[in-house]
Amino acid sequence: MIPLALLAGAVLLPAAASRVLRRLQRAVLVLTLPLAVSVLLVNLLFFPAGQDVLFRLGPLTGTADGLRYGVEVLARLLALSGGVTLFYLTTRPGDLTLDLERRGVSPRVAFVANASIGTVPAILERAEAITQAQRARGLDTEGGLLARARGIVPIVGPAILGAIADVERRTLALEARGFGRPGRRTLLREPADSGAQRVARWAMVLALPLLAVLRATVGLP
Amino acid sequence: MTLVAEDLSYRHAGALRPTLRGINLSLADGEVVGVVGANESGKSTLCLVLSGLAPRVVGGQLAGRLLIDGEDVAALPPHRLAGRVGIVFDDPGTQLSGVAATVYEEVAFGPSNLAVGRAELIERTEWALDLLDIRALAGRDPARLSGGQQQLVAIASILAMRPRHLVLDEPTAQLDPAGTALVGAALQRLAASGVSVLLVEHKTDLVERLASRVLVLDGGRVALEGPAGDVLADPRLPGLGVAPPAQIRLRNRLADAGLESPALLEAIAAAAAASTSASAPQGPASAASAGGPA
16 A cells, blocks of 8 residues: 555655654654544444444444555555654754755745744743743642633733734844845855755655556556 | 934834933944933833834834934944844843754854855854853753853854944843853953944943943933943932942942041952952953954
8 A cells, every 4th residue: 555655665764764763653643643543443333335344343333444444544644644743853943944045945934934833832931931920829720620721811811922022022133133134144054965865855756746647547545 | 433323312103202312422433331220211222223223123203313334324224234233132032033953053143144155154153152152052052041141142143243333232131240241351352343332231330340431311311421430420320220330339338437548449449340350251252352343
């Protein structure tokens, strides 16, 4: 099956070579486990065209066709989430920005792409600091569901307002550092781009239309 | 090559009254001018105006003229000013670019925007790191540094752009005595190489040590102005919300108690000078003094 072959060849092998296989497995497991279980169960037990009965359990009937289809959907899901996770595990945001700029993307676009990745931990850090400050003033954030829901407002409000105020100050600081200057910037370094990386990249680009054509003509699974 | 403000008044967007009124000042090459004043006296707004960020970036209305090296700032876009006037804010967290993975990349961010050559970019970055003695932090993630370390990185990031004029808004607010002394020593070196410095500070001991002239702002106006020694010893200073430097306070106490003597005053002055310079760490910073601004 193509998704499984892609998962093995384009995700697991590169992940092993990059020594991020364990982290990849953990991340993909966390991300897809609930969906994977439901995909397998739903297809195993409720596949409409299922004929080969594997077992019966009261009103439920497990079929081999359903299981096969469930595994196929799961393989696609794993290939997709594995590929995206592998990208984030092996690509430094700074390298991504540098490479985008090297290829002619506007520094502003590259900056936004990079800054948006870095903003999430900064907001989480701010929210944590606000949570502790509000707890110190008696806010209940660890009680029942209702108490927790009530506690969200005094945390989210300052977190969002603080983030907005930060944007204004950061804009000033960026202007002071010449970020608004039109034209290209000097790149401190060029990200590594070995021959093997270029070959792998082109192979993936070429594989995409090839697989699409094969699927349309030969009917690959 | 100077920075001249002529009768500057500035009102923030939406504000009923101006924050700055009738400000006149000039900064000659190599001169350090201190600005002190209570909170809300207009010090930070003055920094924004002198750096060209207000009203161009923050909005508001400016009256009067600001000339930088003879050119009217009103005719210059902010990015043209970036390499000529450097501004350092008091909050290091929001001064960092947020996109640099290392301190080295952070310091290089400004000059890389100015599109200097790669060799010069590296030379400027390493010069600024050495000037503030933070070469050891070069490989660290800026977001994971302490507030004081981040402030040194923020100052180095501006210095790497090698501006002819520096506007510093409480640059040592987050620094310990050693970091404060380090910044003071770096500013002295820059001033000696011809950079003009406007230093806004609550730490009047540092202002007394670095500045030749001092302005006291009160309600957006210049309330006192003159040689640093005279202004910082002025009896009206506490009434304007500014604490005089420690040695002046001590001298006043001794005078009040009738214990003043020339030998004692000399000893106090010597001790004050030693306390603001002795804690500056020795290291690569001193070796970097040869590299002045371009």
